[in-house]
Amino acid sequence: MRATPIAIVAALLLTLGACNASGPGHKTETLVVTGSSTVAPLVSDIARRFEGENPGVRIDVQTGGSSRGLSDVRRGLASIGMVSRSPKDGEDDLQWTAIAKDGLALIVHADNPVEALSADQVEAIYRGRVEDWGLVGGQPAPITVVNKAEGRSTLEVFLSHFGLGSRDVRSSVVIGDNQQGLKTVAGNPDAIGYVSIGAAELEAELGTPVKLLRLGDAVPSTDAVRSGSYPIARTLHLVSGESPSGLATTFLDYCRSPDVADLIEGQYFVPLAG
Amino acid sequence: MNGANLYASGFGRTRGDVLLSGAVYAAVAAVVGLSGWLLYDLLSHGLGPLSMTFLTAEVEASGRAGGIAPILLSTLLILTVCLLSAVPLGLASAIWLSEYADLSRGLGRAVHHSLDVLAGVPSIVFGLFGNAFFCVYLGLGFSILSGGLTLACMVLPIFIREAEEGLRAVPQSYRLSAAALGFSQTRTLFSILLPAALPGILVGLVLGVGRALAETAALIFTSGYVTRTPESLLDSGRSLSIHIYDLSMNVPGGEANAYASALVLVALLVVINTTASWASARFGLVRRAI
Amino acid sequence: MFPSRGDRLLLPGLRTAALLTGGVVVLLLAFLIVEAWPGLRAVGLTRFFTDPSWHPAGEEGTFNLAPMLVGTLAAAAGALAFSSPLALGSALFCHYFAGQAQATLYRRLIEVLAGVPSVVYGFWGLVVLVPLIRRLEPPGASLFAGILVLTIMILPTLMLSADAAFAAIPEDYFKAAAALGLSRPAVIAHVVLPASRGGLATGLMLSTGRAVGETMAVLMVCGNVVQTPDSLFDPIRTLTANIALEMAYALGDHRAALFVSGLVLMGLVIALVLAAATVVREPA
Numbered sequence: 001m002r003a004t005p006i007a008i009v010a011a012l013l014l015t016l017g018a019c020n021a022s023g024p025g026h027k028t029e030t031l032v033v034t035g036s037s038t039v040a041p042l043v044s045d046i047a048r049r050f051e052g053e054n055p056g057v058r059i060d061v062q063t064g065g066s067s068r069g070l071s072d073v074r075r076g077l078a079s080i081g082m083v084s085r086s087p088k089d090g091e092d093d094l095q096w097t098a099i100a101k102d103g104l105a106l107i108v109h110a111d112n113p114v115e116a117l118s119a120d121q122v123e124a125i126y127r128g129r130v131e132d133w134g135l136v137g138g139q140p141a142p143i144t145v146v147n148k149a150e151g152r153s154t155l156e157v158f159l160s161h162f163g164l165g166s167r168d169v170r171s172s173v174v175i176g177d178n179q180q181g182l183k184t185v186a187g188n189p190d191a192i193g194y195v196s197i198g199a200a201e202l203e204a205e206l207g208t209p210v211k212l213l214r215l216g217d218a219v220p221s222t223d224a225v226r227s228g229s230y231p232i233a234r235t236l237h238l239v240s241g242e243s244p245s246g247l248a249t250t251f252l253d254y255c256r257s258p259d260v261a262d263l264i265e266g267q268y269f270v271p272l273a274g
Numbered sequence: 275m276n277g278a279n280l281y282a283s284g285f286g287r288t289r290g291d292v293l294l295s296g297a298v299y300a301a302v303a304a305v306v307g308l309s310g311w312l313l314y315d316l317l318s319h320g321l322g323p324l325s326m327t328f329l330t331a332e333v334e335a336s337g338r339a340g341g342i343a344p345i346l347l348s349t350l351l352i353l354t355v356c357l358l359s360a361v362p363l364g365l366a367s368a369i370w371l372s373e374y375a376d377l378s379r380g381l382g383r384a385v386h387h388s389l390d391v392l393a394g395v396p397s398i399v400f401g402l403f404g405n406a407f408f409c410v411y412l413g414l415g416f417s418i419l420s421g422g423l424t425l426a427c428m429v430l431p432i433f434i435r436e437a438e439e440g441l442r443a444v445p446q447s448y449r450l451s452a453a454a455l456g457f458s459q460t461r462t463l464f465s466i467l468l469p470a471a472l473p474g475i476l477v478g479l480v481l482g483v484g485r486a487l488a489e490t491a492a493l494i495f496t497s498g499y500v501t502r503t504p505e506s507l508l509d510s511g512r513s514l515s516i517h518i519y520d521l522s523m524n525v526p527g528g529e530a531n532a533y534a535s536a537l538v539l540v541a542l543l544v545v546i547n548t549t550a551s552w553a554s555a556r557f558g559l560v561r562r563a564i
Numbered sequence: 565m566f567p568s569r570g571d572r573l574l575l576p577g578l579r580t581a582a583l584l585t586g587g588v589v590v591l592l593l594a595f596l597i598v599e600a601w602p603g604l605r606a607v608g609l610t611r612f613f614t615d616p617s618w619h620p621a622g623e624e625g626t627f628n629l630a631p632m633l634v635g636t637l638a639a640a641a642g643a644l645a646f647s648s649p650l651a652l653g654s655a656l657f658c659h660y661f662a663g664q665a666q667a668t669l670y671r672r673l674i675e676v677l678a679g680v681p682s683v684v685y686g687f688w689g690l691v692v693l694v695p696l697i698r699r700l701e702p703p704g705a706s707l708f709a710g711i712l713v714l715t716i717m718i719l720p721t722l723m724l725s726a727d728a729a730f731a732a733i734p735e736d737y738f739k740a741a742a743a744l745g746l747s748r749p750a751v752i753a754h755v756v757l758p759a760s761r762g763g764l765a766t767g768l769m770l771s772t773g774r775a776v777g778e779t780m781a782v783l784m785v786c787g788n789v790v791q792t793p794d795s796l797f798d799p800i801r802t803l804t805a806n807i808a809l810e811m812a813y814a815l816g817d818h819r820a821a822l823f824v825s826g827l828v829l830m831g832l833v834i835a836l837v838l839a840a841a842t843v844v845r846e847p848a
Contacts, residue, residue: 032416037524038524040524041336041337041520041524041525044336044500044501045335045336058502060416060498060500060510061500062416062498062499062500063494063499063520064494064812065811065813066813067811067812067814068495071815142702144702144703149788150618150619150620150621150810150818151620151621151810151812151813151814151818152810152812153813166619166621166622167617167619171789172702172703172705172789172799173703173705173788173789173799174787174788174790174799174809176523176783176809177524178523178524178526179522179523179524179525179526180690180784183687183690183691184690184705187690187691187694187695187704188694188695188698188702188703190702190703191703196526198526199526202526202527203527206527266335267526268526288747288748288749290749290750291747291748291749293749294748294749294752295661297649297653298653298656298657298661299661300653301649301652301653301654301657302653302654302657302670304650305650305653305654305674305719305723306670308716309673309674309676309677309716311692312677312680312685312688312716313676315688315692316680316684362581363581363584363585364585366577366578366580366582367578367581367582367584367585369578370578370581370582371582374578381579381583381586384586385583385585385586387834387838388586388588388589388590389586389589390769390773390833390837390840391589391830391833391834392589392773393769393770393773393774394773394774394776394777394829394830394832394833394836394837395589395592395773395777395829395830395833396776396777396778396779396803396804396807396826397779398779398804398811399592399596399807399826400592402595402599402811403591406595406599427588430585430588431770431773432721432770434585435766435769435770436724436725436766436770438766439725439728439732439762439763439766440732442762443728443729443732443733443762443763444732445734458570458571459570459571459574460570460571460574461570463574473731474728474732474763477724477725477727477728480675480678480724481678481720481721481724483679484675484678484679484720485678487679487681488678488679488680488681488682490682490683490780491779491780491808514681515681515683518681518683518684519780522683522687532687536681536684539679539680539681540676540679540680543675543678543679544672544675544676547672547675547676547679548672
């Protein structure tokens with residue numbers, strides 16, 4: 001019983017060492033990519049295809065948030081970081097590579113008769129000045145305002161578009177990821193929220209009772225984001241250190257190439273033009 | 275059990291007993307109702323996409339398509355690492371705490387309390403800690419080993435407290451009889467105390483396995499997110515619970531496969547628990563015959 | 565006695581194991597303090613309880629954790645209040661009401677509940693419970709939803725601990741009680757419950773830990789608005805949800821402040837443990 005754990009760990013490590021040593025002779029090169037949970041599924045898919053085309057290469061994609069991507073690259077724990085927003089001041093120590101765009105749509109429950117809101121109305125609702133659907137053309141009912149948690153990039157994009165500060169928002173529910181927002185709105189006919197356009201389009205297609213609102217005249221759709229006619233969008237980025245390795249550079253180039261456009265669309269994001 | 279069964283057969287019916295029965299059956303009905311509701315929800319959504327190919331195929335399109343074979347393998351490996359480190363260490367600690375330590379002061383008290391504190395640490399903190407300690411400081415990287423060891427830290431307090439309680443419930447007379455027979459301490463422990471404490475130890479194991487299989491936040495930062503079939507314990511591998519989390523929270527259109535994966539996880543748990551209690555019943559019987 | 569060679573190795577070995585397990589908490593605390601330190605130094609501990617609000621990002625961050633502390637406590641206390649009678653009833657059922665087969669089946673059900681991932685509970689809560697609660701009182705995502713989900717989540721720990729404690733009661737007690745002609749309620753009140761106090765306390769302790777430390781499910785159903793709740797139907801944010809919601813995007817002081825959340829949570833658990841130790845006399 002004595003020192004069993006240490007012995008076990010040691011034994012495991014030894015076995016592993018043995019396994020690795022006796023494994024296939026060719027050397028594999030591994031690239032670690034960490035960061036944003038929004039971007040991770042996309043980069044995982046890209047990595048799979050890249051591995052298929054480049055034998056002997058392994059791309060390990062890890063998730064944990066944009067801030068993790070930034071700090072892991074800075075500390076040298078990862079070669080590439082995934083960040084779901086654009087660079088801020090003081091972040092130009094890293095190389096930023098844009099890979100895709102993601103629009104933000106305002107969503108309500110499918111039973112809500114409201115079809116469109118003006119930017120002023122949205123601002124008034126999120127400031128808590130308008131608290132009833134009756135005032136913006138709907139059935140009278142108190143509005144449930146769904147907002148994103150502090151620091152999230154969709155929150156920042158949303159707030160800056162409507163000229164709001166994070167303290168100005170009067171929210172009734174605060175959420176994390178897109179799917180939680182969709183489920184919250186789908187379960188509450190009086191709720192309003194904002195999520196990724198691609199995700200909202202897909203869920204609406206699959207029969208989830210949510211509806212994308214027009215913002216003034218702008219129709220939220222991935223096509224509109226592609227053509228630039230829909231105003232609220234963010235850019236998804238990969239970041240790397242000053243001088244990325246050969247493999248990292250190749251992978252970054254691959255992520256920007258037209259070869260992966262179908263994968264980007266497969267995740268309901270918008271490939272960058274070109 | 276016989277004494278207890280006396281009451282199960284309706285001995286001593288009084289008005290108090292009718293009231294008590296009412297309360298007990300109401301509680302049971304509430305629990306069965308709630309869990310039935312939850313499990314029905316799981317079954318009705320999860321059975322659709324479930325098939326043999328789902329269990330044996332690779333993950334495709336972030337999990338929206340394909341199956342979960344590599345994820346099942348990673349999950350089992352993580353669980354194995356977790357149990358191989360947590361059970362011996364936990365059992366030894368539990369024995370020390372219940373048989374040798376003075377819990378009212380000094381080291382015994384400190385260890386006892388620290389385990390209670392450990393039980394209340396949120397899983398995400400375990401995840402961040404595991405990442406800093408196992409992945410970075412010990413250099414194990416994002417790996418099944420890091421994940422399993424992090425989970426072991428998490429499962430330890432649960433397992434130890436239950437095992438400890440099981441040991442403590444062994445009547446003092448057993449120990450005295452063993453001593454009178456001239457058994458060594460080691461022999462007393464292995465032939466008498468541990469078999470007698472088996473129900474408690476088993477509960478600890480069941481709760482520990484449940485916790486380990488269900489854990490998400492502690493694994494995202496340690497065993498990682500990679501869906502490739504792991505080749506060694508130093509490879510990163512995604513667990514079922516993380517897969518479920520990612521599919522339901524992060525991948526649009528992933529809900530159907532999230533439910534199916536959850537169903538697989540629950541089935542896995544039933545299999546493990548049934549095996550454990552079957553094995554312990556056999557083990558227990560053999561011991562009792564001695 | 566005649567200690568064998570195995571015996572001489574036994575005690576040091578066991579003590580080493582116990583020290584190792586006790587050491588995990590020390591390591592964890594040290595890690596939390598190191599990560600939280602920049603925040604504690606820049607902001608100061610008192611501001612985490614006296615600031616006007618929780619807006620940690622940006623230039624003029626404010627860092628009040630007090631409402632989340634209240635939220636955490638309220639959710640955990642509510643869950644324990646709901647779950648304890650259910651768990652006690654369930655354990656009594658398995659031992660003194662049900663037949664062997666029924667009891668085994670019921671235990672298996674509870675064991676399954678123990679292994680359902682938090683996300684699944686959270687998902688179910690979000691899709692099923694929250695809309696139902698919204699009919700009573702909008703917005704639905706609320707302290708009450710959190711309490712209900714936590715109630716089911718801690719039930720297995722409470723129930724299985726009580727179950728194991730009942731199983732450990734010596735047979736003689738029942739024979740003696742039967743000989744005295746005690747009724748079933750009297751046996752349960754005067755024999756079963758007192759004899760299993762230690763096991764019940766363990767279950768209570770472990771499940772309090774679970775309720776306080778639970779993250780994902782709570783995050784999905786509680787609404788996560790940072791405020792001190794006035795009613796069961798107000799949305800709340802727990803300390804754990806706070807970490808999970810914001811850690812992904814937090815940098816600098818914000819990140820350190822989230823580690824302070826973790827530290828405050830540990831402080832809360834330590835306080836609970838010490839309080840419990842003085843209330844329930846430690847089994848010797």
